[in-house]
Amino acid sequence: MVIVFTKDATEQDIIQVIQKLTRLGLDIHRSTADERTMIRILGDKRGIDMRDIETLPGVMGIHKITDPYLMVGREYQKQDTRVTVRGTTIGGKDIVVMAGPCTLESKEQITATAQAVADQGIAILRGGAFKPRTSPYSFQGLGFEGLKLMRETADSLDMAIVSELLDIRDMDRFVELVDIIQVGARNMHNFPLLKALGQAGKPVLLKRGMWATIEEWLLAAEYILYHGNMEVILCERGIRAFESQTRFTLDLASIPIVKRRSHLPIMVDPSHASGNRQLVVPMARAAVAAGADGLLIEVHYDPRKARCDGAQSLYPGQFAQTMEQLEQIARAIGRTIQRKQG
């Protein structure tokens, strides 16, 4: 077990921890590397509540030697990873909202919705061309045809695109059309896909599997980094619990936990977890308040006409109001919502 200190921990912070450990009857080994101090605990840790030490000033975290990830961890890289796409940076002080329809449906729908979100200063357009549907009888998406329409629309509005890649065999064509490759929750443990994304040369937005612990999620990201791609954005979208009033239970505590353990940016998708637009707005506000670096929100120029998940898509007017509220929440914690100048 290793206590890792923050770079700016004072000598007094470190001495305090050493004294606490000594009083507990533990032997320690102190070392310093790369301006950072680490204390390895040698004695018998039985019955000691490590949370008492983890919360002392100057302590960044306590790492077990058995911690499986390396490159996604704060030890490996102290400063926050920032991913810049067409001039928009995710992972900095600005909170980035990506918005657009759940599913690409038609030229009219794409252009009208893209315009509606662009009017709010949104720089990154979301939209699904390949849809993971639980039933083979559900609409499976427009495929590359939809993606091309989305690309044209985005270009005309100077927007970037994020869209989900379902089939590893589509990688090459996909990479040419999108700016951020989304890995859906159901593919979080698709290891061949994760490895291939390490070589994709484009940022990856990695959703958390609805069954996945935070550690498993970070390990999935580790696959992508390990295989060569440092530009990974995490996205919490809810886990499976017993409550059935929502599709999934948003685990917002994952935000501060990930922030402490990893340098990767973390976003939240309040739309899929909720399944109902009246829950999307309060949960989007909560995500910003909890420290998220961005949001992925479904907007539809006319949700009543949506072929998929209409009930969870915001109306353009609602979205505009939501952006106002999010700005005020962001300001309350010393951040801002990124908006492109028109």
Add this chain to the structure above:
Amino acid sequence: MVIVFTKDATEQDIIQVIQKLTRLGLDIHRSTADERTMIRILGDKRGIDMRDIETLPGVMGIHKITDPYLMVGREYQKQDTRVTVRGTTIGGKDIVVMAGPCTLESKEQITATAQAVADQGIAILRGGAFKPRTSPYSFQGLGFEGLKLMRETADSLDMAIVSELLDIRDMDRFVELVDIIQVGARNMHNFPLLKALGQAGKPVLLKRGMWATIEEWLLAAEYILYHGNMEVILCERGIRAFESQTRFTLDLASIPIVKRRSHLPIMVDPSHASGNRQLVVPMARAAVAAGADGLLIEVHYDPRKARCDGAQSLYPGQFAQTMEQLEQIARAIGRTIQRKQG
């Protein structure tokens, strides 16, 4: 199935719903009572996604005849329940923070911590005298002796008290000492206790069981109302899911869901769910952003000395900063944090 409209739904809202239902091939029966319109659906509802109707303007909710609760529902009472304790109102525009130690430990601890939270304008002091501990070998609380100390301290600072009642046989003595009776998560389905609380003559703070669906939780509240006590405050404190980095998973979506279905105020306890003070602050902010009417926060004048859950208690200084942040978040959504004038 009955579509219930809000009191201020316009005739146009209602006509829109009727037309939508008609287009779906459904017969309907419209009725108005107590200034509120209801539409009962008569035809074959198979295959219709009711969320499309639930989200139309003017619709308050869709109720199945099989909905088991009555008195806690918005149909039974449209306006929000407000519970006033020693001049402090829970369930109004002001968000109420109740704070204090997890467990009452000593006179010194109670007075020092109470003073620290009173300094922040806190009007309601929390503190456990009877502790539900998973192990018989853990400290079980100071009992009535602790409660009396807390009462004296609160009186000297003109504060109200909220504390957990564990044993139904203690009810009479308990009611004399506390202002709000807390039902812990583990007692949410203690039916004799719920019934007795219907006659207790004091407001009840009802925590959600970590296994309980929102419907089961509202039904537990229904027991208290049905047995005569309308002053119930709900408190979300996390449910059990598979993630092990936190003790429980805070289900913040329960806030907007409860707000729509029930007139009862809803608070959040970010301390017990997190189990770590570094998570308490962001989750408290998120709860306010999601629309909570109050917070229950653990503060200790010196958490390092705490006999129980020290790692999740805030330092007085942290608590003061947190109150600042919460005020700004509250303002962003048009609310305020209640603070007593010194």
Add this chain to the structure above:
Amino acid sequence: MVIVFTKDATEQDIIQVIQKLTRLGLDIHRSTADERTMIRILGDKRGIDMRDIETLPGVMGIHKITDPYLMVGREYQKQDTRVTVRGTTIGGKDIVVMAGPCTLESKEQITATAQAVADQGIAILRGGAFKPRTSPYSFQGLGFEGLKLMRETADSLDMAIVSELLDIRDMDRFVELVDIIQVGARNMHNFPLLKALGQAGKPVLLKRGMWATIEEWLLAAEYILYHGNMEVILCERGIRAFESQTRFTLDLASIPIVKRRSHLPIMVDPSHASGNRQLVVPMARAAVAAGADGLLIEVHYDPRKARCDGAQSLYPGQFAQTMEQLEQIARAIGRTIQRKQG
């Protein structure tokens, strides 16, 4: 960390473990007491998969010093606890089936159902007089009137009674009428009740809370033992998971886990977990195959007339067939189903 050996572990078994630990670079301290060997591990256990040692021949288990329970553990008492009620022993080689209606409803129902299960050699009659119902509008049980009817019926058939105690204030009257006091899942963490049961002078059947880990369940039992009552029978009845086709998910792996860690008998209630009689029979068979010491099964002389949970009650004929199947399953693993001679 302590490796505890079984009483019949050979010297060779012990040497094998010591050599394995030594090869891993660990120091050890060996001691023997009460014919049992224990090895305390002294070195640095980081990165060692203890399952490799736990599964070696002769090893009973690996116990952390931090294990919170004592009296329910195998270290405290090596031989299985046997609870004998009116000549029927739970926790021995015989598997004990307790059967009867979910809820006591009427004299006719009690006598007809009791006779039906007595015909199958059942020695212990189950039946609820005080029902924990999620809704205050549901039938709450016949109370003491029902319990007296059940007592009379049981006496006339020379049967014992198991029934659920809901209200701690009923303890004295309750104890006079029943032979085994059932603690329902919702009361598993009702600590005043657990403490009082330590002094009740009657065996306790403790159901697992639907939110409770196995460790929390054993700790709840520890409360009863610690407060003076060694006669506790555990009963698995399903935990809450996301699957909604069954009410609860029966965690049958709890049987072998409890068997290794504790000396207490463990039963299974397949009726409540399933909520559907067509699932009760296969799950009852599975419970016996997994090593349960007993079953708690709902039977109704005419389930179509049941006021509560009729769908999960077996018909008398079904029950008779089920008993046949269970006998064959029991024989397959060297046990028998206990049946009273008529």
Add this chain to the structure above:
Amino acid sequence: MVIVFTKDATEQDIIQVIQKLTRLGLDIHRSTADERTMIRILGDKRGIDMRDIETLPGVMGIHKITDPYLMVGREYQKQDTRVTVRGTTIGGKDIVVMAGPCTLESKEQITATAQAVADQGIAILRGGAFKPRTSPYSFQGLGFEGLKLMRETADSLDMAIVSELLDIRDMDRFVELVDIIQVGARNMHNFPLLKALGQAGKPVLLKRGMWATIEEWLLAAEYILYHGNMEVILCERGIRAFESQTRFTLDLASIPIVKRRSHLPIMVDPSHASGNRQLVVPMARAAVAAGADGLLIEVHYDPRKARCDGAQSLYPGQFAQTMEQLEQIARAIGRTIQRKQG
């Protein structure tokens, strides 16, 4: 809502259901097709507990028109699907045990383990060549080299092979080497893979995702059937719940539920859910008792040397004993364990 009767339902069974529905105030429409009667319910089903009808004699099930699957359902195909591989039939009266190492490691390991299981009459050898590992730092499998070794070994012992396909791009080479293609839990929602398997021309063993409801699992199978492959074997391997003493919680109730709803065979993998060989044996017995059509069990000729999951692999001697016990359990429910003549 449609009540579907079994083929052998008597006229009296049907009349009884009609009378029950009529007494409940419902109108009905009766039709018969393909020797099977169906009753469509026309009236207002509010507040009626359909379980009371579902459990009447002659009723096969109650199907909502909104049931999403078709081809995997019992309505589509009444008789059980039987999948025959090299003369061994899965889905018939015989229970089929597939056994072998978790992961292929070396020629010595494959041949020794294959021989050990062949000695027990096992006809289908399991073994992973491509491993889905949560960490990129874990052993990822021998790949096609391992698969070829396994093929040679199996051929020399006249065994069939089941192995997991991870990467859709490997399909063509994979199909040439294995007899049954395994889809791991993590790939249950890999839709491109499911579609491709519809054209694979080989039977598919589809594991349940640890997050998946039974309905989602059947829908995943529906993808494979819909795309052309009727030979799908389901495999329960545990879902994620909060209990941490086991890796996953085996949901054995899924067996009778799947059996009623679908014609597809269902197996159980007790090894991965347990993570500990001392749990594997009782859970294997329980699975057979609950009605499973087969088991997937990990055996290693020397588990102490295993590179992966050694703790959950059975020793050859344990496996032989387990087969004995399983045979007796199977006999108790009128089935047999399939064993090849040596």
